[in-house]
Amino acid sequence: MSANTELQWKGYAVHDTKEWDQFKVVDFKPKQFEDKDVDIKIEYCGVCGSDIHTITGGWGDVHLPLITGHEITGHVVRVGPKVTEFKVGDRVGVGAQVGSCYDCKRCKGGSENYCHKAIHTYNSLYPDGTVSQGGYATAIRANEQFVFRIPDELPLEQASPMMCAGITVYSPLKTNGAGPGKSVGVIGIGGLGHFALQFAKALGSDRVVAFSHSENKKDDAFALGATDFVNTGDKNWVKDWSDTLDIILCTVDVSHHIPLSDIFATLKVHGRCIMVALPDDALPGINAFDMTTSGVLLGGSHIGSKAEVVEMLELAVKKGVKSYIQMLPMKEAGKAVQGVKSGKIRYRYVLKVDI
Amino acid sequence: MSSNTEIQWKGYAVHDTKLWDQFKVTDFEPKGMEDKDIDIKIEYCGVCGSDMHTITGGWGEVKLPLIAGHEIAGHVVRVGAKVTEFKVGDRVGVGAQVGSCYDCQRCKNGAENYCHKVIHTYNSIYPDGTVSQGGYATAIRANELFVFHIPDALPLDQAAPMLCAGITTYSPLRTNGAGPGKSVGVIGIGGLGHYALQFAKAMKSDKVVAFSHSENKKADALALGATDFVNTGAENWVKEWTDTLDIILCTVDVSQHIPLSDIFATLKVHGRCVMLALPDDALPPIHPFSLMASGVLLGGSHIGSKAEIVEMLDLAAKEGVKSYIEMLPMKEIGKAVQGMKTGKVRYRYVLKADI
Numbered sequence: 001m002s003a004n005t006e007l008q009w010k011g012y013a014v015h016d017t018k019e020w021d022q023f024k025v026v027d028f029k030p031k032q033f034e035d036k037d038v039d040i041k042i043e044y045c046g047v048c049g050s051d052i053h054t055i056t057g058g059w060g061d062v063h064l065p066l067i068t069g070h071e072i073t074g075h076v077v078r079v080g081p082k083v084t085e086f087k088v089g090d091r092v093g094v095g096a097q098v099g100s101c102y103d104c105k106r107c108k109g110g111s112e113n114y115c116h117k118a119i120h121t122y123n124s125l126y127p128d129g130t131v132s133q134g135g136y137a138t139a140i141r142a143n144e145q146f147v148f149r150i151p152d153e154l155p156l157e158q159a160s161p162m163m164c165a166g167i168t169v170y171s172p173l174k175t176n177g178a179g180p181g182k183s184v185g186v187i188g189i190g191g192l193g194h195f196a197l198q199f200a201k202a203l204g205s206d207r208v209v210a211f212s213h214s215e216n217k218k219d220d221a222f223a224l225g226a227t228d229f230v231n232t233g234d235k236n237w238v239k240d241w242s243d244t245l246d247i248i249l250c251t252v253d254v255s256h257h258i259p260l261s262d263i264f265a266t267l268k269v270h271g272r273c274i275m276v277a278l279p280d281d282a283l284p285g286i287n288a289f290d291m292t293t294s295g296v297l298l299g300g301s302h303i304g305s306k307a308e309v310v311e312m313l314e315l316a317v318k319k320g321v322k323s324y325i326q327m328l329p330m331k332e333a334g335k336a337v338q339g340v341k342s343g344k345i346r347y348r349y350v351l352k353v354d355i
Numbered sequence: 356m357s358s359n360t361e362i363q364w365k366g367y368a369v370h371d372t373k374l375w376d377q378f379k380v381t382d383f384e385p386k387g388m389e390d391k392d393i394d395i396k397i398e399y400c401g402v403c404g405s406d407m408h409t410i411t412g413g414w415g416e417v418k419l420p421l422i423a424g425h426e427i428a429g430h431v432v433r434v435g436a437k438v439t440e441f442k443v444g445d446r447v448g449v450g451a452q453v454g455s456c457y458d459c460q461r462c463k464n465g466a467e468n469y470c471h472k473v474i475h476t477y478n479s480i481y482p483d484g485t486v487s488q489g490g491y492a493t494a495i496r497a498n499e500l501f502v503f504h505i506p507d508a509l510p511l512d513q514a515a516p517m518l519c520a521g522i523t524t525y526s527p528l529r530t531n532g533a534g535p536g537k538s539v540g541v542i543g544i545g546g547l548g549h550y551a552l553q554f555a556k557a558m559k560s561d562k563v564v565a566f567s568h569s570e571n572k573k574a575d576a577l578a579l580g581a582t583d584f585v586n587t588g589a590e591n592w593v594k595e596w597t598d599t600l601d602i603i604l605c606t607v608d609v610s611q612h613i614p615l616s617d618i619f620a621t622l623k624v625h626g627r628c629v630m631l632a633l634p635d636d637a638l639p640p641i642h643p644f645s646l647m648a649s650g651v652l653l654g655g656s657h658i659g660s661k662a663e664i665v666e667m668l669d670l671a672a673k674e675g676v677k678s679y680i681e682m683l684p685m686k687e688i689g690k691a692v693q694g695m696k697t698g699k700v701r702y703r704y705v706l707k708a709d710i
Contacts, residue, residue: 011423099544105598106624114624114649116597164569175625175650243460269461269469271531275643282640291655294469295530295626298653300646 011137012069019059039078045135046071058280069135070121095163171304184206188252201225202319253279366422366492374411390437398489401426401516413635425476450518502696526659538562543606556580
C-alpha cells in the first residue's frame with residue numbers, strides 16, 4: 001500500500017517559552033504531501049540540546065505552539081510516487097533537517113546540510129507557509145533526501161540519537177581527517193561527546209582524549225573508547241596537554257567553562273577546534289594572537305550530508321557504537337527537558353511514542 | 356675574512372611609547388656571538404604594522420629603548436664557526452624571527468616559526484638576557500636558520516618587505532591550498548594585501564578577489580593580479596559574493612571594517628578565513644552559528660618557515676612579484692611611522708640605512 005489515511009498528526013507541544021517544560025498534546029497539519037515525500041510513523045525521538053535552546057526561546061523566535069524533537073526513528077507508512085529509496089514498512093530515521101532547495105550548488109554537490117534554504121525539522125517555514133513540527137509526535141513527513149534507512153542490526157531507540165548528536169560529531173571528525181595518525185580531543189562528555197569518543201575511536205584515531213570538568217565521567221569516557229582522560233579542574237592540565245592534538249570537538253558552552261586560548265594551546269601546528277556546541281550567546285572574545293601561536297583554526301559544522309549519515313550508521317554497526325540512553329514515555333517530555341537542562345542525563349533521553 | 360670587528364651596533368630607537376614617532380640613534384649590544392650566528396650589515400629595512408603596534412605600546416610591554424624593524428636586507432659581514440649556508444658578502448634577509456629553541460618537535464620538523472620559545476627580531480629576550488633589537492639599525496645578528504639568501508634577480512630593497520609582509524601572506528596561501536581550482540579573497544590592499552594578491556595569482560589561483568572599503572585602490576588591485584575588485588562600501592556586495600571563495604586572507608582590523616559574519620558568508624562550504632591582522636584588541640564576538648552556516652574555519656598564522664621563505668623568494672623572482680615601496684632615508688623613520696598610522700603609504704616604506 002502506498003497510502004495510509006489513518007495516520008494521526010499530533011504531538012507534545014510547548015505553548016509558552018516561559019513554561020518550556022509544560023507540554024500539551026496538540027493536533028497539527030504537516031506540509032502538503034509532495035511526490036518525493038515520505039510519511040513516517042514515529043516510534044522514538046531523542047531529546048537534543050537544540051530542543052531546549054529552542055523551547056526556552058534562547059535561540060530566538062519560536063512559532064508557537066511548537067513540537068520539537070529531531071532525533072526520530074520509526075517506520076515508513078506512505079511514500080510519494082517519485083520516492084525511489086524507500087517502501088512502506090522500512091525502518092528509518094530523520095534528523096535535524098527535512099528539506100532544502102534541491103537545486104543549488106550545495107544541494108547538487110552533496111552538501112544539502114549547508115543549503116542556504118535548509119528546512120529544519122521544527123520551527124522552520126516551508127514554502128507553503130507550514131511551520132515544520134518535530135518528533136515528539138505520532139508522525140513526520142519529510143523529503144526522502146532527509147530520510148535514512150536504519151540498519152537491521154541497530155535497534156531504533158539506539159539509532160535515534162545518532163540522527164542528530166551522532167552525525168553532528170561524525171561529520172566534522174570525518175571532514176577534518178580523524179583516523180590513523182591523528183590525535184582527537186573531545187571536550188564535554190554528554191549527548192554529543194559520548195558519540196564523539198566512540199566515532200573517533202571507530203575511525204582509527206591514534207589517541208582519543210576526553211576532557212571533562214570533574215572526575216565523574218572518567219570511567220564512562222574510557223569505556224567509550226577514550227585513550228586518555230583530562231580533568232580540566234586540575235591545575236597544569238594545559239601544560240601537560242600542550243601541542244598534542246590535531247582535532248578537537250568542543251561540545252560544551254565555552255563561555256562558562258574553558259577559555260578558548262587554553263583549548264588552542266593543546267593543538268598542534270595548524271590543528272583545528274570545531275565548535276559543535278551552539279550556546280545562546282557568542283563565544284568569549286578571542287584575540288587574533290591566540291590563533292597565531294600555533295596557526296590553528298576554529299570552525300563550525302552543521303549536522304551532515306546523507307552520504308555521511310549512511311556512512312556513520314554503517315560504522316556504528318561495524319564497530320559496535322552504543323547510544324547511552326534513558327528511555328521515557330513521551331508524555332514525560334517535561335521531565336526529560338528538565339534533566340537535559342540540569343545536565344543530569346547520562347547521556348541522552350529517548351522518548352517512546354505513547355499517543 | 357670570517358669576521359669584521361668594525362661593525363658599529365647602533366640604531367634608531369624609541370624611548371617612550373607616548374612619543375612613538377620620536378627616534379634617537381642609540382648604541383646597543385647584540386647577543387653574544389655563537390657558532391651558528393651571522394652578522395649582517397643592514398642596507399634596508401621595511402616598516403611593518405607590527406612595528407607600530409609595538410612602539411605605541413598597543414601590543415603590551417616594550418623593553419625601552421627599543422629599535423624596531425623586521426624586514427631587513429643587507430650583506431653578511433661575519434659568520435660563526437658552524438655556519439654552513441652563508442659566507443661573507445652574501446646578499447641576505449632577516450624577518451620577524453631571529454631565534455628558537457632548535458630542539459622541539461616543531462623546530463625539528465620545519466615549523467620553527469611556531470616554536471614556543473621563539474625569539475622575535477625585536478623586544479624578545481634571549482637566554483643570555485639580551486633584548487633583541489631590530490632592523491632600523493646598522494647591523495643585526497641572527498642564527499643562520501633565520502637568515503635567507505636573496506635571489507640575485509631581486510634587488511635588496513624589493514626583497515626587504517617580503518621578509519615579513521610577504522611571507523605572512525605566502526605561508527597561509529600555501530598551507531591552505533591556494534592554486535588551480537581555488538578562489539582566493541584578500542581583504543585590505545596594503546602592505547600585506549598587495550603581496551597576497553600577487554602571490555595568490557603567482558600560485559595560479561582561479562580567482563583572486565580584492566576587497567577594499569572604497570574604489571581608491573581598484574586600479575592597483577587589478578594591476579597586482581586581482582581578477583575581481585569588490586568595494587565593500589557598496590550595497591549588496593555580500594549577496595553577490597556569497598559562496599564564492601575557498602580561502603580568504605584578512606589583513607584589516609575587522610572591528611573597524613567588515614563584520615566577520617559578512618566575511619564568512621562569502622566562503623564556500625568548509626572554506627577558511629585566515630586572520631593576518633593583529634589588532635591590539637580582541638576580535639568582535641563570534642557566534643558559533645556564524646561558523647556553522649557553511650561549516651567554515653577561522654584561523655591564524657605566524658610568518659613562515661625557512662623552506663616557505665625560500666620558496667616564496669624563488670616564486671617572487673620567477674613570477675615578477677613587485678614590492679610597491681616608498682624609500683626614505685632611515686633618519687626619516689618618524690615620518691614613516693606617521694604615514695603608516697594614517698594609512699597613507701602605497702604600500703610599504705623601506706628605510707635606507709644612513710648611519
